[in-house]
Amino acid sequence: MSRxxxxxxxxxxxxxxYDFVGKRMIWYGVSILITITAVVGLVVQGLNMGIExxxxxxxxTDRATVSASEAKEYAEEASxxxxxxxxxGNGGLRIQVSSLDTKEANKVEAQLAEDLNIPQEEIAxxxxxxxxxxxxxxxxxxxxxxxxxxxxxxxxxxxxxxxxLAALIALVxxxxxxxxxxxxxGFEVTPGTVIGLLTILGYSLYDTVVVFDGLKEASKDxxxxxxxxxxxxxxxxxxxxxxxxxxxxxxxxxxxAGLLFIGGGFLGAGMLNDISLSLFxxxxxxxxxxIFIATPLVADLKxxxxxxxxxxxxxxxxxxxxxxxxxxxxxxxxAVDGTEPQDAVPADAAPAxxxxxxxxxxxRGRGKRR
Amino acid sequence: xxxxxxxxxxSGGQGKPxxxxxxxxIAMIALTxxxxxxxxxxxxxxxxxxxxxxxxxxxxxxxxxxxAINETNMNTAVGIIDRRVNGLGVSEAEVQTQGxxxxxxxxxxxxxxxxxxxxxxxxxxxxxxxxxTVAGSEPTPPTPSAGSTPSAGASATPSASASGxxxxxxxxxxxxxxxxxASATTQGRAVTDALKKAPTPSASTAPTTAxxxxxxxxxxxxxxTAKLEQQFAALNCADKTQRSSAGKNAKPTEPTVACxxxxxxxxxxxxxxxxxxxxxxxxxxxxxxxxxxGQWIVQMEFTSEGSKKFQKITARLSQQQPPMxxxxxxxxxxxxxxxxxxxxxxxxxxxxxNFTQESAQDLGNILSYGALPLSFQEDSVTTVTAALGDEQxxxxxxxxxxxxxxxxxxxxVYYRGLSLIAILSLIASAIxxxxxxxxLGPAIGFALNLPAVCGAIVAIGITADSFIVYFERIRxxxxxxxxxxxxVERGWPRAxxxxxxxxxxxxxxxxxxxxxxxxxVQGFAFTLGLTTLLDVVVxxxxxxxxxxxxxxxxxxxxGHPWSGLDPxxxxxxxxLRRSRRVSATTEPKEx
Numbered sequence: 001m002s003r004x005x006x007x008x009x010x011x012x013x014x015x016x017x018y019d020f021v022g023k024r025m026i027w028y029g030v031s032i033l034i035t036i037t038a039v040v041g042l043v044v045q046g047l048n049m050g051i052e053x054x055x056x057x058x059x060x061t062d063r064a065t066v067s068a069s070e071a072k073e074y075a076e077e078a079s080x081x082x083x084x085x086x087x088x089g090n091g092g093l094r095i096q097v098s099s100l101d102t103k104e105a106n107k108v109e110a111q112l113a114e115d116l117n118i119p120q121e122e123i124a125x126x127x128x129x130x131x132x133x134x135x136x137x138x139x140x141x142x143x144x145x146x147x148x149x150x151x152x153x154x155x156x157x158x159x160x161x162x163x164x165l166a167a168l169i170a171l172v173x174x175x176x177x178x179x180x181x182x183x184x185x186g187f188e189v190t191p192g193t194v195i196g197l198l199t200i201l202g203y204s205l206y207d208t209v210v211v212f213d214g215l216k217e218a219s220k221d222x223x224x225x226x227x228x229x230x231x232x233x234x235x236x237x238x239x240x241x242x243x244x245x246x247x248x249x250x251x252x253x254x255x256x257a258g259l260l261f262i263g264g265g266f267l268g269a270g271m272l273n274d275i276s277l278s279l280f281x282x283x284x285x286x287x288x289x290x291i292f293i294a295t296p297l298v299a300d301l302k303x304x305x306x307x308x309x310x311x312x313x314x315x316x317x318x319x320x321x322x323x324x325x326x327x328x329x330x331x332x333x334x335a336v337d338g339t340e341p342q343d344a345v346p347a348d349a350a351p352a353x354x355x356x357x358x359x360x361x362x363x364r365g366r367g368k369r370r
Numbered sequence: 371x372x373x374x375x376x377x378x379x380x381s382g383g384q385g386k387p388x389x390x391x392x393x394x395x396i397a398m399i400a401l402t403x404x405x406x407x408x409x410x411x412x413x414x415x416x417x418x419x420x421x422x423x424x425x426x427x428x429x430x431x432x433x434x435x436x437x438a439i440n441e442t443n444m445n446t447a448v449g450i451i452d453r454r455v456n457g458l459g460v461s462e463a464e465v466q467t468q469g470x471x472x473x474x475x476x477x478x479x480x481x482x483x484x485x486x487x488x489x490x491x492x493x494x495x496x497x498x499x500x501x502x503t504v505a506g507s508e509p510t511p512p513t514p515s516a517g518s519t520p521s522a523g524a525s526a527t528p529s530a531s532a533s534g535x536x537x538x539x540x541x542x543x544x545x546x547x548x549x550x551x552a553s554a555t556t557q558g559r560a561v562t563d564a565l566k567k568a569p570t571p572s573a574s575t576a577p578t579t580a581x582x583x584x585x586x587x588x589x590x591x592x593x594x595t596a597k598l599e600q601q602f603a604a605l606n607c608a609d610k611t612q613r614s615s616a617g618k619n620a621k622p623t624e625p626t627v628a629c630x631x632x633x634x635x636x637x638x639x640x641x642x643x644x645x646x647x648x649x650x651x652x653x654x655x656x657x658x659x660x661x662x663x664g665q666w667i668v669q670m671e672f673t674s675e676g677s678k679k680f681q682k683i684t685a686r687l688s689q690q691q692p693p694m695x696x697x698x699x700x701x702x703x704x705x706x707x708x709x710x711x712x713x714x715x716x717x718x719x720x721x722x723x724n725f726t727q728e729s730a731q732d733l734g735n736i737l738s739y740g741a742l743p744l745s746f747q748e749d750s751v752t753t754v755t756a757a758l759g760d761e762q763x764x765x766x767x768x769x770x771x772x773x774x775x776x777x778x779x780x781x782x783v784y785y786r787g788l789s790l791i792a793i794l795s796l797i798a799s800a801i802x803x804x805x806x807x808x809x810l811g812p813a814i815g816f817a818l819n820l821p822a823v824c825g826a827i828v829a830i831g832i833t834a835d836s837f838i839v840y841f842e843r844i845r846x847x848x849x850x851x852x853x854x855x856x857x858v859e860r861g862w863p864r865a866x867x868x869x870x871x872x873x874x875x876x877x878x879x880x881x882x883x884x885x886x887x888x889x890x891v892q893g894f895a896f897t898l899g900l901t902t903l904l905d906v907v908v909x910x911x912x913x914x915x916x917x918x919x920x921x922x923x924x925x926x927x928x929g930h931p932w933s934g935l936d937p938x939x940x941x942x943x944x945x946l947r948r949s950r951r952v953s954a955t956t957e958p959k960e961x
Contacts, residue, residue, distance in 0.1 A: 088752050129444075143885075247838045251780065252828065255774055
């Protein structure tokens, strides 16, 4: 940990770091690629909606010749869809199978009668409507819409509209990826999945807000200095809170990973897979997008602001001036991530310049992209 | 450049961390004790994990309305029943159609089955009808002792033609006192008084009496009136079958006879005018205790249209003589109460009757969610086993426990001594979540399904995020060369702000979804809101005071290598350069 701790310290001071903002195009590319894959998956494969949303068929019998779990297997085999089997109080079974119409239901009924060794007349088949009907879904959409609007308004007030916009984009990004994975893997979408998605919605924003809060603080008096452009400050702020971001992500992901890999994998609890997959993908995407997408987006938007443009000009002019003087007093000695070293940032003339040595900005070269 | 927000108060010079901590622990112990005292030591499980009861309802076509059983009405019925049994959306009940005319309702084990069955079956057609005649329960021979009839002065009202005929029967309103229906008046009066206390925006009463045309019903033709009279005379409300059939299937636009229970076991019969306000005009309803009588009542709020209608009827009735100044609240054909009106009322009304807490709550619940478009009868009631079974829950819990153990290991490795605080906070958070969820089972029917169990496990992980935000702040302060105690105090306001801002977003999500949505999404919103609040509570009243206390111990304040706060390991600059370091941190902002 001492090593970790000291990396933390160096990150905090900006001695080391990764150029998140500068390399944003790579990550935008990665995200766009993943998102496109997800959308294609959605369009091509579609979502496999469960019985709760679409309704299906229900088979009831008063006589159970096999156990509930065996019946589940039979039913899934006969229909090719997920089945829910419950034992009834009178000793019978109730088998619900999603996405069946009358014709298919008859076939499944015949097959089930054979499998369960019960005369077909003793199985009652009926179509059931969705328990999660349109009404519920519509209200959920309304709620989601209202929430999105409110959260954008809130973030615009508490932070600024650019951050609100970036947070929204990151959120949509996370949700698209998660839903896309569902389509690709072909898991059935259950109310549990929806709950998982909503959990992600909350977490994704939570995480983004934590990162933005650091960014806001770091850029508080940005116009009063001429050492760094907004992008550089954003990058610094990301790096200085990187340890925190990693830790929060690891801690949030570990329990879900437990559910997914141990619960779903080893212990073979199928339903857990459904829920924890959406949670795992979503949480990971949420943590990733806060750092790699949301913050660079804010920086991009910010750099279009006339004030920030002016600042950038001033910063660059100053650097050019210093370079012209040819006295890069503290050479960048500690840049570790391979950003082009020498091309900038001699200490400025500001009084704070005295400590510049420790405050090397690894990404300072970025300012030179002209 | 951004708006300021909460959490930027005076920096956290926390005076009495010990006291806060003690209060927190007391609260926690009280909750735990409460949980054991109530005997609900486990959270209630949803139907997917615990099984439950399935009620199959069959829609009954009313004569002449066979077309009423269609998809639209069935879906509406599903929606209404769902809200009735689900209340806050946390009880995990499921409602769906089966075939063309069945609705199945699944309620999880532990829910009050009898209550649920009563709730799903009630049609809840609610009408406010003016009372034209009241009498005791027995069939009425035209003797003066039993009948109490309206005065002739009622002629101005639209309902007068119906009642006018009734008046022929003789008897005057003075006899009402002597009549066996005295209990009705008592009952009515209690409500009236209560009603009087309700705010009355307009005291204007008068003109309505004269302007009768606005009332919905046309004067009833005589043959119908006579028939009603006959029905009324023959009606025996003491007889259960007659009672239940009396007001059933009455068209809201026509006068009808109906029964109502005055005092327990004391039945009265009524002739009622056409309905003037109905259940759709009720915006919200809930059970409450009448401050004056100490009895359970149901309070209703009308929609704006409903208020207008209600204002009209009360304005008119307040001008009448008893019993024509009464209106009857008729639920599914039975008079629940018949208060008399003395002043014009509008926005609110109360129903009093012989309510128990439970029946008042049920009625409030049912009224809030509206009437079913169809009437239903119970086809079958049977228990069902859990669809997921024990092994799923066990696997979930084991996996969750392993996940949390990994979190703890990670925290110990990374934060060393500091992780003690994190782990204690996690435990506090877990205990609070568990006890509150257990207690909410009987309180509001809160039930956990498998997704919610997963959600709770994730939520605990997210709670840990808040500690990390704080710890990293403290470490940053130490890296700036501060000693621990100032670092703990200086780090807090900033960490607090971050925690509040981000938790606010989560809470916003929870609040919006809880208000707008229904069913499972609402249940989820409830859980999210609860865990978010717990996060804030734990961080504020447990983690922070504990941290302050710990900072006073030598182990932590001296920066012991195992404390996780060793300045050297954190890479703090030696004190010599401290002043420069301090200026350096703020440098990007002000240089």
